[in-house]
Amino acid sequence: MKKKQTVIILGSGFGGLAAAALLAKDGYQVTVLEKNEQPGGRASSLESDGFRFDMGPSWYMMPDVFEKYFAEFGKKPSDFYKLTHLLPQYRVFFGDQTHIDVTGNLKTDKATFESLERGSALNLDRYLAESKVKYETSMNSILYRNMNSLLDLFTPAMAKKSAQLGVFQPMHQYVSRFFHHPKLQQLLEYNLVFLGCSPKNAPSLFSLMTHVDLNLGVWYPEGGISAVVNAVVKLGTQYGVTYVYNASLRLLQTKKHTQLTLLSPMRIIVLQKIFYQINHCAHTLEILGGRK
Numbered sequence: 001m002k003k004k005q006t007v008i009i010l011g012s013g014f015g016g017l018a019a020a021a022l023l024a025k026d027g028y029q030v031t032v033l034e035k036n037e038q039p040g041g042r043a044s045s046l047e048s049d050g051f052r053f054d055m056g057p058s059w060y061m062m063p064d065v066f067e068k069y070f071a072e073f074g075k076k077p078s079d080f081y082k083l084t085h086l087l088p089q090y091r092v093f094f095g096d097q098t099h100i101d102v103t104g105n106l107k108t109d110k111a112t113f114e115s116l117e118r119g120s121a122l123n124l125d126r127y128l129a130e131s132k133v134k135y136e137t138s139m140n141s142i143l144y145r146n147m148n149s150l151l152d153l154f155t156p157a158m159a160k161k162s163a164q165l166g167v168f169q170p171m172h173q174y175v176s177r178f179f180h181h182p183k184l185q186q187l188l189e190y191n192l193v194f195l196g197c198s199p200k201n202a203p204s205l206f207s208l209m210t211h212v213d214l215n216l217g218v219w220y221p222e223g224g225i226s227a228v229v230n231a232v233v234k235l236g237t238q239y240g241v242t243y244v245y246n247a248s249l250r251l252l253q254t255k256k257h258t259q260l261t262l263l264s265p266m267r268i269i270v271l272q273k274i275f276y277q278i279n280h281c282a283h284t285l286e287i288l289g290g291r292k
């Protein structure tokens with residue numbers, strides 16, 4: 001019998017977990033190494049005194065992406081968790097003790113914008129139209145395409161689209177073209193917290209999130225986001241993925257050798273393929289030889 005190829009995945013955030021189950025389904029022998037004591041990464045949870053808190057994400061967005069993912073395994077999200085469409089969607093609190101409710105009803109939300117800045121309801125329509133184009137272009141031209149090298153990304157077609165996608169303009173500059181009221185700007189820029197970026201640096205491509213938010217809607221999975229984490233872990237387990245927690249991997253460089261060292265209960269691992277799935281900058285630097 002042909003020996004299965006081994007894949008080691010570093011990090012059990014959504015990216016690592018999702019890749020692990022897919023690779024295991026494709027016949028690889030997959031091990032996920034996670035430095036924390038639980039899966040989920042930024043989507044991990046904290047339990048205390050009978051309460052459970054989502055530590056990062058709490059909104060379930062772009063449900064079609066999850067449907068497409070689970071369909072790869074002949075499953076549906078509802079096989080694992082129950083979703084509730086949030087209406088109203090959420091409340092944003094400002095430092096001056098005021099708040100804005102984002103209702104999920106565009107007419108009402110436009111009225112809220114207009115109450116803070118004259119003409120902003122119309123500008124929101126324009127902003128949303130551009131946001132939709134960015135979302136659809138990103139989904140079709142980037143997200144669901146294999147990128148085996150940078151050349152796959154920097155195609156003539158992508159170069160043409162990049163100006164339209166807003167990859168060269170900072171988010172805050174872009175938002176300021178449409179809205180002057182600081183609260184409206186904050187409302188449209190807050191979602192950069194998902195990426196840990198400042199609106200002054202992040203490309204305005206991420207204004208696509210407003211289409212996701214205001215046009216497509218927000219859901220809540222019963223049991224919180226960890227219900228989704230558990231679902232993907234369960235899926236991986238069914239296909240034989242091994243998950244190792246409290247396992248941190250470091251790259252040690254000496255003059256002669258570059259060596260991967262696993263700080264975990266597992267002593268030796270033969271690494272045929274390493275699937276690097278850690279996108280937190282500090283951890284990345286740590287892995288690349290401890291530079292800070």
Ligand SMILES: Cc1cc2nc3c(=O)[nH]c(=O)nc-3n(C[C@H](O)[C@H](O)[C@H](O)COP(=O)(O)OP(=O)(O)OC[C@H]3O[C@@H](n4cnc5c(N)ncnc54)[C@H](O)[C@@H]3O)c2cc1C
Pocket residue numbers: 010011012013014015016033034035036039040041042043055056057058059060061193194195196247248249250277278279280283284287
């Ligand atoms: C506060 C906050 C709120 C958010 N809210 C939402 C939301 O409501 N909705 C939404 O869709 N998205 C939200 N996001 C974004 C979403 O959480 C992230 O995009 C997603 O969880 C990232 O997953 P990931 O797998 O790419 O990375 P991560 O979740 O960061 O996973 C990386 C994993 O690698 C592990 N790791 C790091 N170094 C090592 C090492 N040396 N060895 C082994 N393992 C290692 C880490 O412990 C971690 O588990 C939010 C993000 C934040 C921070």
